[in-house]
Amino acid sequence: MIMTSKDNRPKGDLLDQAMRQSYQECNPLFTTIEITLDCNLKCKHCYNYDREEQNVPNGQAMSREEILETIAAVAAEGALFICLTGGEALLHPHLEDFIQEIIKQHSVARLKSNGLLLNEKKIERLARLGVDLIDISLYGASEESYRNFTGSGSAFTRVMNAIDACIAQKMNISLSIILNRSNIHELDAMVNMAREKGVSFQFSDEITSRYDGDTAPQQLALSEADYEQLLKGPFSEYFNHYNDDNTFQCNCARSVCGISAFGEVYPCIGAPLKSGNLRNQSFAQIWKESKVLNDIRNIQKEDFKECNKCDFKNYCNRSSGGIYINTGEYKGCDEDSLMKARVRSKVAAEDS
Amino acid sequence: MEKVKIKSRIAFKKIAKETYVFDYYGQGKGHKLNEVASFIWHLLDGSNTLESISQKMTQEFSVDRMTAQSDLECFINELKSLELLSGNDNDQQRQSA
Numbered sequence: 001m002i003m004t005s006k007d008n009r010p011k012g013d014l015l016d017q018a019m020r021q022s023y024q025e026c027n028p029l030f031t032t033i034e035i036t037l038d039c040n041l042k043c044k045h046c047y048n049y050d051r052e053e054q055n056v057p058n059g060q061a062m063s064r065e066e067i068l069e070t071i072a073a074v075a076a077e078g079a080l081f082i083c084l085t086g087g088e089a090l091l092h093p094h095l096e097d098f099i100q101e102i103i104k105q106h107s108v109a110r111l112k113s114n115g116l117l118l119n120e121k122k123i124e125r126l127a128r129l130g131v132d133l134i135d136i137s138l139y140g141a142s143e144e145s146y147r148n149f150t151g152s153g154s155a156f157t158r159v160m161n162a163i164d165a166c167i168a169q170k171m172n173i174s175l176s177i178i179l180n181r182s183n184i185h186e187l188d189a190m191v192n193m194a195r196e197k198g199v200s201f202q203f204s205d206e207i208t209s210r211y212d213g214d215t216a217p218q219q220l221a222l223s224e225a226d227y228e229q230l231l232k233g234p235f236s237e238y239f240n241h242y243n244d245d246n247t248f249q250c251n252c253a254r255s256v257c258g259i260s261a262f263g264e265v266y267p268c269i270g271a272p273l274k275s276g277n278l279r280n281q282s283f284a285q286i287w288k289e290s291k292v293l294n295d296i297r298n299i300q301k302e303d304f305k306e307c308n309k310c311d312f313k314n315y316c317n318r319s320s321g322g323i324y325i326n327t328g329e330y331k332g333c334d335e336d337s338l339m340k341a342r343v344r345s346k347v348a349a350e351d352s
Numbered sequence: 353m354e355k356v357k358i359k360s361r362i363a364f365k366k367i368a369k370e371t372y373v374f375d376y377y378g379q380g381k382g383h384k385l386n387e388v389a390s391f392i393w394h395l396l397d398g399s400n401t402l403e404s405i406s407q408k409m410t411q412e413f414s415v416d417r418m419t420a421q422s423d424l425e426c427f428i429n430e431l432k433s434l435e436l437l438s439g440n441d442n443d444q445q446r447q448s449a
Contacts, residue, residue: 014382018365018372027367080365080372108363108376130361132376 018080022255026297028287030251031079032112032269034261035067035098036087041114042151043139045180045207045217047325048087052151057212059262064094066278068101070259073283075105079257083135085112085269087261090122096129103130110135112176116155118162123169133172136163138201140182141189149182160193167197175201180220184230191235203238205230206336208325211272218326224339231347240344241317248304248313248331250320253296257287267296271321273330299331306333315344356428357398359438366390378435388413392427396437402428 022029042051049055062070071082082102089095089111102109111126115136126134136159139149146156166173177190194201207221222230230239250256251268258269263278265286275293276286287293307313310333318337326334358364361377371390373383385393391412395405402424409420431437 014372014384017384018367021367021370025368029365078365078367080363080374103361106362106364108374130377
């Protein structure tokens with residue numbers, strides 16, 4: 001047999017193998033490209049910049065041609081899944097060109113979106129082009145929550161309509177529930193909505209500083225009491241984490257890569273360590289030779305000095321990218337990570 | 353001389369010596385190709401004849417011409433049965449739909 005295995009579930013075992021092998025071989029299997037910083041919402045937690053203040057970062061965003069070249073370059077290095085994000089990816093006037101290029105490069109096209117611009121016609125078009133998955137962020141279960149968090153008065157209804165339209169057209173979607181202090185009271189409603197519609201979902205409870213250093217979004221992060229409530233609530237399985245083997249390293253710079261709207265290559269879109277700019281070097285060169293990326297790949301368990309001596313390390317689910325944004329230390333710790341590990345440990349002790 | 357080409361909407365990437373193939377837009381199946389299959393797969397871009405591919409196989413691997421041709425034929429038939437190659441009737445129907 002030349003073909004060594006078959007899998008009726010491409011998102012199952014075989015993908016796990018590809019992920020493991022990509023980690024070992026440093027293959028950027030999951031690459032996210034920020035195609036625009038423009039957005040039609042003003043989310044309070046946005047890591048790009050404070051959209052109320054309009055402190056738009058300096059720099060010239062990548063052109064259509066530069067993004068097309070970037071797609072080809074990351075695909076050539078092994079990016080099987082190319083996720084286009086923003087800002088709001090659907091605002092980009094050349095989005096369809098990018099999707100076509102991803103398919104042409106024999107990669108899988110995915111989008112991250114707030115969902116507002118998804119209507120029947122747009123979904124049909126995206127499906128026809130070959131978009132495999134749209135990951136829609138969910139910021140609440142009411143118009144009021146959306147208004148408070150995103151600054152839009154009608155966004156919730158539009159997002160619900162978009163989700164229904166995706167389901168009707170069999171577009172593969174998942175919901176990223178962005179949990180924070182302002183919407184945690186709607187957790188049940190958000191989960192019930194997703195379950196009733198039969199849509200997969202995951203939680204994101206990590207609210208970091210902005211990439212420009214503005215710490216304001218952290219005020220929205222879940223409190224210790226919120227987190228304890230989550231761990232004792234009906235969805236505790238999503239928030240519990242056992243790190244018995246004390247793994248502190250993630251997939252950054254190995255099977256994951258991120259590229260900013262300005263062409264900066266990052267070890268992950270959530271870990272903005274500038275590793276090289278595509279305007280100065282090729283992606284292949286940066287991916288293989290960047291000191292920043294190679295330093296991350298060479299991090300050993302003992303390099304996480306704070307983690308190794310932490311009393312709560314067996315419950316730690318640290319995100320090196322988030323910690324880097326909040327503290328400037330990739331291998332360090334931050335208050336949010338420590339708090340969550342501490343609460344997990346406490347709740348586990350109470351349960352035993 | 354027959355030239356064979358992979359369907360345009362097949363996602364695949366080579367990781368180390370193996371190639372992962374995901375037919376997301378067709379049968380929804382995934383496949384992992386070993387080193388020899390990977391070598392052949394990446395030559396199936398429509399520019400190589402089967403004759404030239406089997407010749408390249410003998411240069412790359414320690415196999416004689418007959419064995420290479422036999423393995424290649426077997427692999428191509430497998431790919432055809434899985435509808436991973438362009439030119440299949442089903443492919444044409446799907447693309448025109």
